[in-house]
Amino acid sequence: MPAMGPVAKQGQGMKFIIAIIKPFKLDEVREALSAIGVAGMTVSEVKGFGRQKGQTEIYRGAEYSTNMLPKVKIEIATSDALAAQVVEVIQQTASTEAIGDGKIFVLDLASATRIRTGEAGDTAL
């Protein structure tokens, strides 16, 4: 059973970053993150809303207000040192200065393990 990662010490822990962005910004964000050394990420297609309103769809007289808008969610596990830079890069690249650009959340990450080798901690990222 792989060992749990080291308890996060100040400056040596890990962060889990969740960013919700507009779908067409994905490629730009990915390239910008590569440039600062982010090795991988998980991308999913999601629906959601904030202050951006959806459209009204009408099917034969039946009206539906869709509050849900298609977005892309990026999840990145990163070391504490890189976290702030990642947030800044995502914010700058994904912004169109319009409502609906999205949000970035940072969570503390308790452990990370590479499945192939069983390595844990920072080296697993």
Added chain:
Amino acid sequence: MIRKILCGAGALGTSLYAATAAFAQEAAATASAAATPAPEATASAAAVATTLIKAPTVEQMAGMVNKGDTAWMLVSSALVLMMSIPALALFYGGLVRTKNMLSVLMQVFMIVSIAALVWVGWGYSMAFTSTNSIAPAFVGGLDKAFLAGVTSGTYAATFSNNVYLPEFVFVVFQMTFACITPALIVGAFAERVKFWPLMLFMVLWLTIAYFPIAHMVWYWAGPDFLPDAPTDYGYLWGKGALDFAGGTVVHINAGIAGLVGCLMVGKRVGFGKEATPPHSLTMTMIGASLLWVGWFGFNAGSNLEANGVTAVAFINTFVATAAAALSWAVVEQIHHKKPSMLGAVTGAVAGLVAITPASGFATPMTSIYLGLLVSPICYFFVSYVKNKLKYDDTLDVFGVHCIGGIVGAIATGVVADPALGGQGYFDYTQFPAGVGAYDMGAQVITQIKAVLLTLVWSGTVSAVLFYVIDKIFGLRPAEDAEREGLDLSEHGERAYNY
């Protein structure tokens, strides 16, 4: 908003009325141009008339069969089957949610299968015979049950003296109508009905509603036999009701059964609160397009021959539909600022429904008017009336098929008038058949009577059948099963596995 729609409908109606005067003059001009070669035509017609055989024997009928007619009718039958599967199945299926897709496909597919068996069992006999019947004007007997006496050497009459089809061809063609009519009904209560009770309903509905109405509107002794048996016809046929391909028999019939059904089965769980947008308008468009192509078999094939009138029905089916699709798109542009794909195909189907009873009687130009007219009317019913009265006619069987059928049936009385270029009324009590005098007012009243009789008969039979079947077997699935989706709860499968 509603005022705009009514104004638009009023404008269309006024232009229809005004234009008919113009076209009547055109029609008269064409008629007088055609009158010049008439003396030749009457001479050859007289020559032909002396060789026409009244009440031919089966051996004589064998010599009156044309390979072109037979080939066309077999192709038409295949086209009409295609209208049920896959056209109607996909048209309806795309409009429901993913979790109910298979239930729609299954219901349509199995109704077609079961109806075909019922048709060759007792349907054909009940619809198209009149011997040994308790009430020959309203329904036939069982002399041809299980196709007794029908062989490759027996024949069915057409609308022309001394022109026959192999009887099996007529059986097969009409069978496809008996298959699609009950399948239309399921749209009204889609997503909330149990499979086997529904199949039972269809067998009984065919027997008690469809076969008698088909008999009343379409049964007659044929042009070579009617003069000698001048009351051997169905009740509405005898009244002079005109229904070329099934406005009353198919669309009004199924439409009112659908309305009664959706009211008695009740609304879907979550209706009005939960979003139920169509899961695949792509499928719906495929279905609608196949319906349009197949409908050429439905309408033009109803002429039972391959001739000029068949071509009239064919082109009417083409242009009425085109006009209706455009009309619906324009109405949506005015009402919602955006024309939708669903609206366009719904308009096309409404146009097809409306032209069905009129297809062999109208002219292309009057068909276009009918197409332009029916879309705003059906639009009004599927959006305003349905939302106001809040009944859950899921796929608009009443709003499109019943209302469109009523518009078409009544309009048939107008467009069939020779003064508007229509085919007019044939007096089949004479031999050979001749053109009778046409009274538009009286004809429209006859059409209305046929519509009312169909509404009452089918509505009542449907109500009784739904009630009884619900009491004995239950029509609706449990709420959990309905929420889970009929595909899983009734059929144990998923339409999409990804």
